[in-house]
Amino acid sequence: MGRGRIKGVIGLNERLQECIQYFKEEPGxxxxxxxxxxxxxSLGRIGGSVQLTGLKPYEKEALSAFFRKDYTRQASATISFTLFENxxxxTKYFELAIIDILEAYEGREIKTNSEKQLLIENEKSAFFYELKQEVPEIEDWLSFIERKGRGSRLFHSLYEKDCLELKKILLLVAEAIKSLPQNGQFERLPFFSQRITKNPHAFDLDTELGRAFIHSLQFSLHQKGEWSIIKNKxxxxxxxxxLQAFHIFRDDLLNFVTVSGIKGWKNDxxxxxxxxxxxxxxxLILPLREILKLTSARPHxxxxxxxxxxxxVCSAILDRWQLPFYPPLISTNGQFKLAALMLLDLFVQEEIEIxxxxDFDPEGLLMAQRMKLRHSKHVTLWRYSPHDYLKSLSTKEIAIDKLAQLNRLHIPDLESVKTELLKTYRAGYQEELIEELVSDMERYYLTL
Known part of the structure; x- marks a missing residue:
């Protein structure tokens, strides 16, 4: 019984090879x-049909002979698996299974697209699982990347290109996260990079490692609720x-704040x-390099x-200033640099009112919110009433995509201004409030 079975298998194998030889040697x-x-x-199973277009005469003859159907007058032919099986x-190959014929013709086991995709996904899951075991301190971030969270396309592209290179990058990021400046110390990015990788440019933002590092820091801030949305760009x-949130700065000379009327101390x-x-x-243009030397700061x-x-606006206020001393006035010159934030921290340390x-536009209001949230007890949002907004109103309409940023605005102090802005779709600018700002400041000093 056993020998007969083996003989049958051998017979089928011979018949299969003969069948494959027939299909390969028949040009049609x-x-x-x-x-x-x-x-x-593509379908993942035996089923459906295929189409052969632009049939040559010899193909028409071969198809007609094999399928016992006249294809000689057709320019194309639709062949279903059912037709092929029938x-x-x-023929003498009736005992052969279609999948065996296809795989023998291909010369290997045929993986369907869904099977290939499953294999790829399993391999990727294993890749991330092993990494999480190796560097558990970034496990949450790795899981976020694995499930294709925002901004993670870079990592999946790198995986497809070279998974070993991606692993090297992720391990370096893990090392960087473990080695962030501690105990209130600050470090320049090139020196931080040199310390971690022995290459001062390794974390430059035009490198894959640099972009991966910034993504990991974004993720950390987002988890803490300090960063609203993880961005690709x-x-x-x-x-x-x-970087500043993790006590890393790119430059301590070009990172500066403009000041007047303040004093600073280095210890005593x-x-x-x-x-x-x-x-x-x-x-005075005060760079971060000098602010880092200060231990306290107060108004003059x-x-x-x-x-x-x-x-x-800062310059215009000083132009109009009538008192014999310059006021303690600070210009952040746009988005808050580390120099401005650190100087404010020194003021707060001395219980100074800020x-x-x-400006009254989405970006400006979000800056005001950030300032208030950073030092809620010490910061007063100055001239942010609906009346002030309407007085500062410009003709510039705010684009719809920019207005969407107001969804991130949530503090009560700015709710009424947000409501007005959503009615008008127009920005308001500080320049229209110069006289009011100067008046408020002078009134304060005249009552001291």
């Missing part, structure tokens, strides 16, 4: 099996803001340069500092 059928294989691979049943200020010694600027009604007079985001004024 050379396109048929590859098409059937392609159909099986034709095969009328970030502008320079956003990148700086993310007053900073003579900052004091001289205040005494002589001089505006009073217990309040005033902040505007626009350097032109009055902040900015």
């Amino acid at each position: 059928l050379s396109r048929l099996l590859p098409k059937l294989i392609e159909r099986y691979r 034709a095969l049943a009328k 970030l502008n320079t200020e956003e990148v700086n803001e993310i 010694r007053i900073d003579a340069t900052i004091e001289a600027a205040a005494d002589n009604r001089t505006v 007079i009073g217990k309040r500092v005033f902040i505007v985001e626009n350097s032109g 009055y902040y004024s900015g």
Whole structure:
């Protein structure tokens, strides 16, 4: 019984090879099996049909002979698996299974597209599982990437191109996360990069490693509720803001804030340069490098500092200033740099009141919200009433996609302004409020 069974299998194998030889040696059928294989691979099962177009005379003859149907007058032929199976049943190859014929013709096991995709997904899952075991400190981030969270396309593209290179990048990011500056210390990005990788440019933002590192920091801030949405593309200020949140800065000379009327101390010694600027009604460009040396800061007079985001507004206030001393006035010059944030932290440390004024557009209002959330007890949002907004109203309409940013605005202090802005779709600018800002400031000093 056993020998007869083996003999039968051998017989089928010989018949299968003979069948394959027939299909490969018959020019008129050379396109048929590859098409059937392609159909099986895409459909995932034996079924459906294929189409042969632009039939040559010799193909028409071969198809007519095999299928016992006249194709000589047709320019194309639609061949279903059922038709192929019925034709095969009328030949000496009737015992052969179609899948065996297709795989023997292909010379290997045929994986369907769905099977291939499942295999790829299983391999990728194994890749991430092993990484999570190796670097558990970034497990949440790896899971976010694995499930294709926002901004993770970079990693999946790298995986498809070179999974070993991706692993190297992710391990370096894990090492960087473990080695972030601690205990209130700050570090320049090139030196941080040199410390981790021995290459000062490894974390440059035009490199895959640099982009991966920034994505990991975005994810960490997002988890803490400090970053609203993980972005694929970030502008320079956003990148700086993310790095600054982890005590890393890209430059400590070009990272600066404009100030007047303040004093600073280095331990118990007053900073003579900052004091001289205040005494002589001089505006000072204060770089982060110098702010890092300060241990405390206070207004030259009073217990309040005033902040505007626009350097032109800052200059206009000083132009109109009538009192004999310059006010403690700070211009952030757009988005908050680390220099501005660190200086404000020094003021808060001394229980100084902070009055902040900015523009009435989505970006400006989000900056105001960020300022308020950073130091809620010490920050007063200055001139943010609906009346102030309507007085500052411009003719510039805000694009719909920009207005969508207002969905991120949630503090009560700005709710009424947000409502008005959504009615008008127009921006408002500080320049229209110069007189009111100056009046508020002078009134404060006249009551001291």
